[in-house]
Amino acid sequence: MIPAQFEYAAPTSLEEALALLAEHGDEAKVIAGGQSLLPVLRMRLNAPEHVIDIGRIEGLRGIREDGDAIVIGATTTHATVLTDPLVAEHAALLTKAVHHLADAQIRHRGTFGGALAHADPAGDMGAPALALGAEFVIAEQGGGTRTVGADDFFVDLFETAIGEDELLTEVRIPKHTGWGAHYEKFVRVAHQWPIVAVAATLKAEGGTITEARVGLTNMGSTPLRARAVEQSLTGQPATEDAVRAACEAAAEGTNPPSDLNGDADYRRHLATVLSRRAVLAAAAG
Amino acid sequence: MTVTEDRPAAATGEIGRDRRRKEDQRLITGRTRWTDNIQLTGMLHMAMVRSPFAHAKIVSIDTSAAKAATNVVDVYTGADLGESQGVLINAWPITPDQKTPVHLPMPADRVAFAGEIVAAVVARTAAEARDAAELVDVEYEELPAALDMKEALRDEVLAHPDLGSNKSALWVFDSAEAGTGGNVDDAIAAARTDGVVVEREFRQNRLIPAFMEPRSTVVDPTGEQNVMYSATQVPHILRFALAATTGVPESKIRVVAPDVGGGFGGKLQVTPEEWLTWCIARRLGKPLKYTETRSESLMAAHHGRDQWQKLTMAADKDGTLTGFKIELTADLGAYVAVVGGGVPVLGAFMFNAIYKIPAYHFACQTVLTNKTWVDAYRGAGRPEATFGVERMMDELAHELGMDPMEVRRKNWIRHDEFPYTTVSGLEYDTGNYEAATEEAMASFGYDELRAEQQRRRESGDRVQLGIGISTFTEMCGLAPSRVLGSLDYGAGGWENASIRMLATGSVEVTTGASAHGQGHETAFSQIVADRLGVPFESVEILHGDTQVASKGLDTYGSRSLTVGGEALVKAADKVIEKAKPVAAHLLEANVDDIEFEAGTFSVRGTDQGISIADVAGAVFVAHNLPEGMEPSIDADATYDPVNFSFPHGTHLCAAEVDTETGAIKLRKYTCVDDIGNVINPLIVAGQVHGGLVQGIAQALFEDAVFDDAGTLVSASFVDYLVPTAADMISFDVHHRSTPSLTNTLGTKGVGEAGTIASTPAVVNAIVDAVRHFGVNDIVMPCTPERVWRAINGSGAGGADPTTGDAMPHFDAEGEQA
């Protein structure tokens, strides 16, 4: 299908992009990889008058190390994240999760920042980012930036802390070097968004879990942390029984949707099963 | 022309060779003539405005803003076009009193399903037409909609109030009345006291054909012949229907099906979109193109299946079948499509399948609702029947505590009993169910898998294993015209071919079959090359253009090879017969002494010969022909089959069920299909693989779901789950070749086999895996949630209707700028 007409701009600097956003206000829309925005435009669910392509801004792309964090530029593609050695070493949970995101074609177009800014609660990047305690760097009008913690970034369904005239520039992920990680995604067909998914990463010493982070995908209007599970796991042996007991609480405080792929009660049940599997797999490697 | 002294070495046989498909390069790269690729001088573009409501009165349509938009040529409503738009036909009224709503391409007063066209916008570009379509302002008055087919049977809410009832037709076959068997109610009554009676009700989910190329139509009205290019399976039927309903003489109509990207039955329709493009292009006197979007395709191109099947099977205590009663309710959707009513009726001949059933009753009630219309989808009536009977055989086996294969073996027609006239009146020519089954079970490792199933069950393993069987047959090669006539079908079932022997040695072949991805160009070339002894590369297959292949009945119902292929053989034989006297003349021999083999005419007992290409050359110059002979060895043939062909096969599926989540994993899939002689094993493998995936998809993934307002919820590929290779396993595919006796080539159809057989094999496997939890059915598609609910005893065996919304990934909500 054909989108409605729009003016297309491809600025090459952040300043230029911000200026365009300021100029066009709510008549403008940012496009990164276009893997979520283009379907919306083509199905004519939205018809912005201006589309601002941030793909040509050099500084927004790439992955680097910065002290005790790794920094992922907003327009870095999923495919780059998937194969990046820094990510594999210090944020293995992301590598595991992005492996399951859509298919190779979409991973080569879609961007890490775009996925997070889109804030689809069924998106595969939110829960890992949340579990890893990511920090989101947002460029504001007037040249300033601010950093928002993961807990404050996801506001609601398709809504984040990024203001209308702002841009997400990069995401800082505290290093989780040596942490085990696993992303357990439950789908009916491979190219689907998760019905429910669980992102688990943990540190274990001598068979005992010393720290654990568990993020839930598609269990509410934003990605969620399964804090009760995290707390119960701490200090527990990484055994089937202990983990099972801890994961009984996985759906606590969640508010999952009911849709074609499953009712809320089924999703709550899945959350407990998948959490256990994710945690055990993370503990195993 | 040369007369060779040495006989050429015999050509290696073409039939049976696994040639790569000659059409694939252009089809796969897209450098070809898809209808949407066609650009004509001065061509205009059209976009449709469609009803968002399932049932509503059209109060008013304001087209002024759209008409004023940039480069818009005109905007039309149903009222503007009136009778000039023609009407869409139902070619198969299944009973004389069938209720058939008038189906206008664009109604003026009332819409009967969500997606029905209410206005058409013509502009200089497709984008401008689409933009302007957004500006058409339609005022509707919503009417109550008939949505659930069982509720619709009560006639409380009418899909078409003027018809007075939603019940379209009741079609009945009864073996006692037909004299082909006993009285089924007596058999059931007897079994209730002395035997066993199994009663089940199964749901055939509603499916969407989901062909790869969306439908597209271009009409060029600028010449003496009005030309319609359309992404259709049925160019010949389309031409006939246009002539019959629009008043344009058939001789003034040329229909071209250029390369067509898949159909699966979904493109055997004659559509509102085609009729409107035709009407409006002719009105404007300019070429006009309409190409649908994927969303429009999912919502408005016809759907498939959608039945309730109430089944009662009676047997003796030893498992011998005594009766089978079938009561179907079939949803037609809002209109009776071209063969919409007939599709479920085809099941009448297939529910008895490969079994000897003494008493049989089939009744099918078709119902009108305010949903997308329903018609043929790969298998058309036969998958529904096969599903019903094969599920019942497993249920019967369970009821009797027998192995499900043992029950089948007890009841199937033994290979020494052919030809066999079934209880539904068909004569099966050949078959060997024992041999196919034996081969399948060995390759599958049936006994080992049963042992593993036992181990997992005993240890209470989280992952349970199930084995599903489907021993199926189907009727292929639609169809003997007399049979179609006896069923009140509006056309015959013959097929035509012609062969033109060109002067330079190539052979031009036309066929009335209309390929849309099957590989006819390759397989048909092999047949002609083999028959005429000419190189494969010299044969060109022309099809899909009523001016090139003027006679034909197109492609559906696994008919192209068994019917169209036979027409080719007959035409080739005529060419040889016509060429023989020329060869005799040139070789200075008596016609009776001429033999034809491997492309060469030779004089019996000598080493003198002449190739058929050389004969063609001689006929072209016509310098030296037998006295009085017409200078042509071209020939054509029209073949009307005497019977269907009956491929059969044994399909075995092993599936693992994760009892914690309900997730299903296919473990092994083995099939042994007896499809008669094989022209090209590679094409056969492709057909079987694709067919299996489509049948498995019905069992596990695909479902056209409507909400309470009658809006299609699974309206994009995000929610209508068509599987990919990533969701499948490698199939263990075998075939056997018991030649069909009804055609010269000994072929049977293979286009639908995989789809027909696989669905019950998969569901039987899943039910088998969880039967010990008290489960005896899971509604299709067997989603993990349904399986989980079935295991946990909630939701009536997993029969919960799918409800709820689509996933909102692309919701405008998140995108408000």
Ligand SMILES: Cc1cc2nc3c(=O)[nH]c(=O)nc-3n(C[C@H](O)[C@H](O)[C@H](O)COP(=O)(O)OP(=O)(O)OC[C@H]3O[C@@H](n4cnc5c(N)ncnc54)[C@H](O)[C@@H]3O)c2cc1C
């Ligand atoms: C068929 C299909 C299957 C998919 N399957 C999955 C899946 O399984 N799992 C999954 O997680 N995702 C899936 N996706 C979505 C995919 O992950 C997208 O890449 C992602 O959602 C958006 O990234 P993008 O770069 O393409 O963003 P775009 O589509 O360009 O933008 C998305 C939104 O984010 C905004 N935006 C983008 N970048 C910025 C920025 N730097 N600052 C501020 N706002 C910004 C845009 O304005 C827009 O509103 C799928 C997509 C498709 C088409």
